[in-house]
Amino acid sequence: MKPRPRSLWLWAMAAACGTAHASDSDSGAEDSAWRTTHTFEAWFYAARTDVRNDAVLNPGNAVARLNGVQGLFDGRFNLRAEQGPWQLVANPRLVEQRSERTVNGDTRSDVTGSGRLSQGFARYKDGDSAWTVGRELFAWGPANFRSPSNPFYFDAGRTNPLASTPGVDLARYTVGLGSFRVTGAYVFSTSQVLPAEDLGHSALLKVDQQGSAHLVSLIASQQRGGAPFLGGFAQFTPDDAWLLYGEFGSQRLPHLLSPNAVGSQGPFYSLQQPAPRSLDALLGANYTLENGQALIAEYLHNSGGYSAGSAQAYFQQARAAGMLAQRLPTLGLAALGQALGQQPRLLGRDYLWLNWQSNPQVPGLFWRLGWSQNLGDHSGQAMAYVEKSLAPKLSGFVSLAANRGSVQSDYGSLWRSSLLLGVKWFVF
């Protein structure tokens, strides 16, 4: 679905008004009546990114075509209806974006608009069991930086406070059996999450065991014609302040891009399909202070990433491809496009993620400070986010990200810093 940008506003407002009227039927008093709830948040924000012109992977911004300046309207609906055992959920999202980018010194701007259903499902709860059919965020696990226990959502999206991640199309059944909970699911499509890597037609089994202070989960998934995924996570709350956890996942990704020997004849990179089996593991700890602020540390080993030597070869080949692009643009840029588009989902093998944040349950002010570090090449990214209530239905937010590292490093390779300013209008 791709409505024209000008009509997007009208569509959004019409939908907002329609929903507001629908809310009048809210009763909430009797179980036999539908209880409807709805919210519509209109986010307006502008972002400025300091894109590296000297990027090895993206010379002159000719490959990634990153936006230097952006203005966005992001409309997010959250519509719910419940009646007895039934629950209906819909989260349509509308985005209109004005962006400006500089490619080889030539600045261009454009306007794009899109609409999509982030979530939309029906759920039937019957005693200890529940059926869910539709598009649902099928995510779990305590990790923030990345979530290795999930075959569909490796990037947990928790490091980006403005992310809006769509669900996967599925049918699932969950039943509670004492302290155990068993989920069987069939995922029809994940194209909304990663269009290039649809893990649709996957059967999944998840078994949870929950105690008074812990939750352990094992996950097995098999895509039709693909290799099985095995994963799991555990979380433990030893006392009031600490939360300790870990996640792991073992799978064969669709491909692995490997740099060929530097200086050799032939293509710069070769693609192995599927990739060898990789094992990713994350360990984390969360400590909550007396005032509700939380300190979180996570370590991730990502065996599908490059070793130090491979990472060096990856950038050296990119530099060679960039030189080729000066003589033969089509060939050189194609090689760089492959290097960017098919690189591992995380470039390095070992990462540390630190986060300090205010109590998210205190209304009015929320802030967080984070640091992500690639322990292999020592590049990193600092992130700060502050959101403050300005009026009962309006809050303002600022997000700042700054990368540290050379042009041939994980975090330093494409852009230096990004500043984002915006407001959220809670329409209803």
Place this chain on the structure above:
Amino acid sequence: MTLDRQQFLLTALLATLAMGPACAAEPDAMELLKTADQGRGGGLPGLVWQVRAHNSGTGADDQPDQTLLVKAAGESSVAEVLDPPSSRGAKILQVSRNMWLTKPGLKKPVAISPRQRLTGQASIGDIAATNYAKDYTATYLREETVGDEPCHVLDLKSANRQSTYDRITYWVSIRRGIAVQADFLSLSGKKLKSATFEYGNKINLSGRSVAFVSRMSIADALTDARTVMEYSNIKAQAVSSTEFDVGNLQ
């Protein structure tokens, strides 16, 4: 001789009357606690209610009030934020010591530790049904008057890790059987917070009308910070266990 016997009987009677109160068995602290819990949702198969929380004092004057829809059963509770608009749709799930927080737009529920307060001075344990008889061992201390109401005073000590507080001094009305005041203490006995309770609500329990909590005011012992919670739309009803499945939280 007869006179002596009468004197003896009279003396014995007076002595018995004088010693009576001292010899009478102390009230059963655990029974008092069970009865008091009923007025705060304890022992029910499930409970659905709305809580409006207002924070005041240092650092809280500009915080908007919060309205929560709470579903609770046993050791589990889920609270959904209805107001303010900026937090609407957020949910906090507690199953024993396991806790999660989610908001519209989050990819997945975030695991949090129990120390994460709900709002102001209130913990998640303060808005859920109270099961002190299950979570604490009670010892009878004394009788004392709160305002003009005679009360039993109980000393509660945490009996398991599910309890929100380590120790509580609890005042239970002799006449009404409900708790009217509490001091929340650290393990060492240091007073951390204090609370008062009002019972303007009624629920039907096995055919009889039971007074039910309508207002809880929690004050910090060291600062002027205070949280007042008002309870309304109370329904005593079974709540499906699927409501407390973190997989169904969003």
